[in-house]
Amino acid sequence: MNGIFSALVVPFDEHGEIIEKGLREVVRHNIDVQQIDGLYVNGSTGENFLMNTEQKKQVFRIVQEESQGAITLIAQIGSLDIYEAIDLGIYARDLGYDSLSAVTPYYYPFSFEEIKNYYLTLVKETNHKMIIYSIPALTGVHMNMNQFDELLQEEQIIGVKYTAGDFFLLERLRQRYPNKMIFSGFDEMLIHGTVSGVDGAIGSTYNVNGRKARRIFELAQEGNVAEAYQLQHETNDLIESLLDIGIYQAIKGILREQGVQAGLCKAPLTPRHNVDTTTMQQLIKKHQL
Numbered sequence: 001m002n003g004i005f006s007a008l009v010v011p012f013d014e015h016g017e018i019i020e021k022g023l024r025e026v027v028r029h030n031i032d033v034q035q036i037d038g039l040y041v042n043g044s045t046g047e048n049f050l051m052n053t054e055q056k057k058q059v060f061r062i063v064q065e066e067s068q069g070a071i072t073l074i075a076q077i078g079s080l081d082i083y084e085a086i087d088l089g090i091y092a093r094d095l096g097y098d099s100l101s102a103v104t105p106y107y108y109p110f111s112f113e114e115i116k117n118y119y120l121t122l123v124k125e126t127n128h129k130m131i132i133y134s135i136p137a138l139t140g141v142h143m144n145m146n147q148f149d150e151l152l153q154e155e156q157i158i159g160v161k162y163t164a165g166d167f168f169l170l171e172r173l174r175q176r177y178p179n180k181m182i183f184s185g186f187d188e189m190l191i192h193g194t195v196s197g198v199d200g201a202i203g204s205t206y207n208v209n210g211r212k213a214r215r216i217f218e219l220a221q222e223g224n225v226a227e228a229y230q231l232q233h234e235t236n237d238l239i240e241s242l243l244d245i246g247i248y249q250a251i252k253g254i255l256r257e258q259g260v261q262a263g264l265c266k267a268p269l270t271p272r273h274n275v276d277t278t279t280m281q282q283l284i285k286k287h288q289l
């Protein structure tokens, strides 16, 4: 479960329905063109939190069918409805997903005990591997080393998707848990995560920039930090542009220009945002996507 994983984008039509043919094309593009090692399915990038249960299951099923065991699959099942999360976890497990993952419960000010019980319940009820999805910037949940210690004592909790900029905490996690999986979650900090010893990276921009991300990852692992950092500078120029436009809309816009039916974003997200063909073509050319 190492390497570069795309946080999969999901194509929606103008009514917020999933475009099945488009989703299959996005999976194929990730496997055949971006040559990723795995997919992180129904995460933030997949607009998971805008979908209903049936749509989430539809995505899990189609991705598994299309990837046919060629890559590693991680199913993000986190939900404020713990019973939906359990249902999704059992569904993805039975489809053959390699691991589950769940974002820390958000919106209400949950205590750490409530968060811990949430994960232990998911692990018990699904009887599958679990990767903690920690993204404090969006959830407001900032866990400290002692709290990660409590979660990682559970054998079925195999690792953390670490989407934060606290590299002291990341260094402590890596030192204390050499045998747990740690994924870097911010693409713009891929080199920093790799030098900190992460096992892999999960991110939205790998849907369009996965090959260059792999070069950064491999060069940094080999200790060629200067060359890795030059590629990170170039990558961060791209990421800055994507963020200015609207990250998910821009990624789908690039994919559409490349002939992949990446569809639109689902409301309340703006379906296209200010994505225009000329800008997308310029990004593709400038960054050799």
Ligand SMILES: CC(=O)N[C@@H]([C@@H](O)[C@H](O)[C@H](O)CO)[C@@H](O)CC(=O)C(=O)O
Residues within 6 Å of the ligand: 007, 008, 040, 042, 043, 044, 045, 046, 076, 138, 163, 185, 186, 187, 188, 202, 203, 204, 205, 239, 243, 247
């Ligand atoms: C909020 C968000 O989209 N974060 C992305 C990053 O890949 C992010 O888009 C990228 O680093 C640009 O900021 C991932 O961490 C999210 C992710 O892995 C997921 O879709 O679950």
